[in-house]
């Protein structure tokens with residue numbers, strides 16, 4: 001347990017009164033898969049998820065396959081503004097965890113924390129920049145356990161850049177739709193143990209056209225649709241395996257005007273997100 005990371009993550013949990021931090025995802029995924037935690041991790045594995053996994057897997061065996069879907073900039077604020085949309089995610093997943101983010105609440109800083117369990121001070125990205133991370137990541141934990149990992153994301157986005165130089169297959173594509181297609185293709189044709197799939201459109205369009213523009217809301221609906229698709233596909237293709245599907249956004253956002261949105265501030269709109277977990281036993 002890295003004390004600096006722990007204290008920095010706790011600071012935001014305390015500020016927002018949440019039980020969880022976005023930095024809890026990595027230790028939780030490590031725990032249910034029986035992988036080592038990254039060295040600089042200060043997050044805590046989430047008992048609700050770990051206990052549920054144990055129950056669902058009937059006490060024996062661990063999780064075997066993991067799919068993590070990352071819709072950029074979908075926060076708690078969107079659950080409040082679009083309850084029917086986020087209710088579909090909750091219905092699909094089962095477990096919802098209101099989690100506090102980290103500062104500044106921008107993409108590389110937040111995904112840096114999500115996939116290391118380290119706080120920004122420790123993982124080193126403390127502004128909008130995309131260096132390759134030097135601290136240990138969830139992907140290094142998977143590699144140590146000899147697991148096969150794919151990261152599917154849009155060209156030059158944070159997730160495409162900051163987790164390079166790992167034992168990972170990187171699929172870098174031009175659009176969210178191409179990433180969604182590739183995720184289905186590798187699910188069907190390959191035997192990955194963990195797949196990360198990222199969507200940029202909601203974030204991109206909310207900066208460009210506003211948080212609640214028609215274009216942005218269409219992108220948000222696509223994220224929900226993709227998650228439902230991934231639930232159906234993982235249940236079908238990973239039917240024999242204990243498997244877990246996660247909805248893991250990085251931060252929320254807020255309007256500057258009717259036609260422009262942003263994020264990066266230490267406010268509830270930007271800092272509160274929901275991570276959802278769907279845990280399914282394999283049909284042995």
Ligand SMILES: [Zn+2]
Pocket residue numbers: 072073106107108203250251
């Ligand atoms: Zn983002």
